Amino acid sequence: MEPNGLSKADQAHQHVLEGITSGHYQPGDRLVLSTIANELGMSVVPVREAIRRLQTDDLVQFQRNVGATVTGIDPVEYRYTMETLALTEGYSTAQCAPLVTNETLEKARGINEQMRALVAQDFAPEKFTELNEQFHSALFEHHQNPHILDLVHRGWNRLAALRSSTFSFVPSRAISSVAEHEQLLTLIADGAEFSVIESAARNHRLNTLNAYLNHHAKSTTIDF
Amino acid sequence: MEPNGLSKADQAHQHVLEGITSGHYQPGDRLVLSTIANELGMSVVPVREAIRRLQTDDLVQFQRNVGATVTGIDPVEYRYTMETLALTEGYSTAQCAPLVTNETLEKARGINEQMRALVAQDFAPEKFTELNEQFHSALFEHHQNPHILDLVHRGWNRLAALRSSTFSFVPSRAISSVAEHEQLLTLIADGAEFSVIESAARNHRLNTLNAYLNHHAKSTTIDF
DNA sequence: TCTCCCGAAATCGTATACGATCTGTATGAG
DNA sequence: CTCATACAGATCGTATACGATTTCGGGAGA
Missing domain, CATH: 1.10.10.10 (Winged helix-like DNA-binding domain superfamily/Winged helix DNA-binding domain)
Structure with a gap:
């Protein structure tokens, strides 16, 4: 009824x-x-x-x-997922950049500062990953191509499912990540060109992937 | 049983x-x-x-x-689909480029010549669109990220469903398209950089989209 | 003891049945 | 004549039932 x-x-x-x-x-x-x-x-x-x-x-x-x-944790699948996410997220970030307000920018900065603090003191991978998602999500608040946005969300879901927070395996990556976030915010604030922002956002994600791949280049077996 | x-x-x-x-x-x-x-x-x-x-x-x-x-023909949905396809197809093309053999290159050239001939004489939008898909498909013969490849195929399916072959509406676009194909093949043959090939392939698709949008300039103006 | 085969349990795949909801049309009041 | 309402047909949503397939363990025979 x-x-x-x-x-x-x-x-x-x-x-x-x-x-x-x-x-x-x-x-x-x-x-x-x-x-x-x-x-x-x-x-x-x-x-x-x-x-x-x-x-x-x-x-x-x-x-x-x-x-x-x-779906289980498969390093190969992880790579595919991260690469796809780099592609879609990078484009989305660039596309939304001109629409990001100062207010949003401040919000993202705040989240990134929280992440920095987390790295400094009591590092918790899950919390860090959650903030990481919040950070990127903030930059997507404004409208864009919903198909691509959907692909980004699927990528996030998949990563969450894989439980494969790189920061758990390669904590050192967290420091670089925070720095890259700040760099990204600067680019957006300065109104950098589309391709510049896209490249920065894409590489940010790819760097995380590479940190994972390098880390596992040695330890052959992966078990959780 | x-x-x-x-x-x-x-x-x-x-x-x-x-x-x-x-x-x-x-x-x-x-x-x-x-x-x-x-x-x-x-x-x-x-x-x-x-x-x-x-x-x-x-x-x-x-x-x-x-x-x-x-799903019906909705100019807005068409735009989203084409943009997403530009993104995924562009990346795929660039990723596969180093693996393309001379043989494949020749095959693609052959298809493109068929397209050129079709434009010159008896233009048939459906046939042209089919060849267009064959052309791009040839460049994907080699392995790559299957997730992204899947996205490309979804995009193609969707376009087929929309029956919105731009070439039906903007026949003049076909000429430019063939020329851009040739340019793309040259880039691949010369072993151009990833970003160059990606950009070329992406813009190739976006140009087709823009041709459609300009042709239908009665609706809201959409800028990139 | 080991191997092979058979049968039972678990679980999925599909058919059928029926209630729920929407859409369109006819009917009656104003 | 117009609009609101009620009813009927079409179609979907879900429950239940049953057959099909896989998996796994136990017993017979070598």
């Missing part, structure tokens, strides 16, 4: 997505339809639909007649 | 996707679950799943309790 505005399939999608990004569902965990259906008090049909939707976002892997598992 | 390897949901997905890209389903057409289910000799459940998958690719629009329609 009351159309909540969100169908059960949507609820399920939201629930599982939340579960994956929050870490409640760990990489490799099985996602059994009937179990989730019971948890949410619905039948398996909407759950199934939700899982399939997550599959197209590469957040879960599906094997026919077997079931779904949360 | 049917390790067909192809579930009914997959069949339905393939069928509808094919129907959209081939033009059998026109933009704006309604996609009624039960109808399609009957056509394929299955129940509505797999069809429903297929439609939802197509929805996440923005190939169909879905309204709750109403149904799905093939």
Whole structure:
């Protein structure tokens, strides 16, 4: 009688997505339809639909007649994801740059200062990663191509799912990251050219990726 | 006893996707679950799943309790799609460039010559668009980031769905397009830098978009 | 003891059924 | 004649049911 505005399939999608990004569902965990259906008090049909939707976002892997598992940590996949994110995020940042207000700029600076403080004293990778996302998110507040924005969000979700915060593995990267953020803000404030900002934002992300790759060039086995 | 390897949901997905890209389903057409289910000799459940998958690719629009329609030609959506494609295709082209063999290069040249001939004599927009896709596809033959490659393919599917071949509206664009192709091939053959190739490939696509936008300069002005 | 095969449990895939919601049309009041 | 309302048809959303497939463990035979 009351159309909540969100169908059960949507609820399920939201629930599982939340579960994956929050870490409640760990990489490799099985996602059994009937179990989730019971948890949410619905039948398996909407759950199934939700899982399939997550599959197209590469957040879960599906094997026919077997079931779904949360996409695991694969260094190769991590690389692909980060590279794609560098591409989309870099473009988005450049595109939004002219629309960023001073107010927003100040807000981003504040977040970056928090990150700097975090590095200095009591370094916590998860908190740092969260602030990192907030920082970049602030620069996207204004309208742009929603398709590309969507791709950025998918990338973030995927990273969250991978639980592969580079800062956990390569803490030293955090220092450079903060510095690059400041550099990026300066470029935006000065109204730098599109290509300059895009390049800076893209390389910022690629540098993080490279820090990870270099770090793992030696330790062959990766286990969590 | 049917390790067909192809579930009914997959069949339905393939069928509808094919129907959209081939033009059998026109933009704006309604996609009624039960109808399609009957056509394929299955129940509505797999069809429903297929439609939802197509929805996440923005190939169909879905309204709750109403149904799905093939995504129509919306100049704004066209702009978003082309811009995203410029971004992903440009990067892909640059990334694959060092791996392109002389053989492939020749093949691409051949396709481009076909396009040139087509412009000169009996111009057919659909055929031209098809060759255009073949041309770019040839440059992607070698491995690269599959995520980004997937995004390129999604973009192509979407364009096919929109049936919005710019060349139908702005035939003059075809001439420039062929010239830009040749330029791009030269850059690749000469082993130009990543950023140069990316920029060329991206602008190639953006130029096509701008040709369309200028031609339809009745709506809001969109600047880059 | 080891290997192979069979059967049960778990889980997915799909069909069918039915209630919920939307859309369009007809009807009646003003 | 116009507009609001009610009803009917179409279509979707979800639950339930059942067949299909995989996985895994245990027993028979070598």
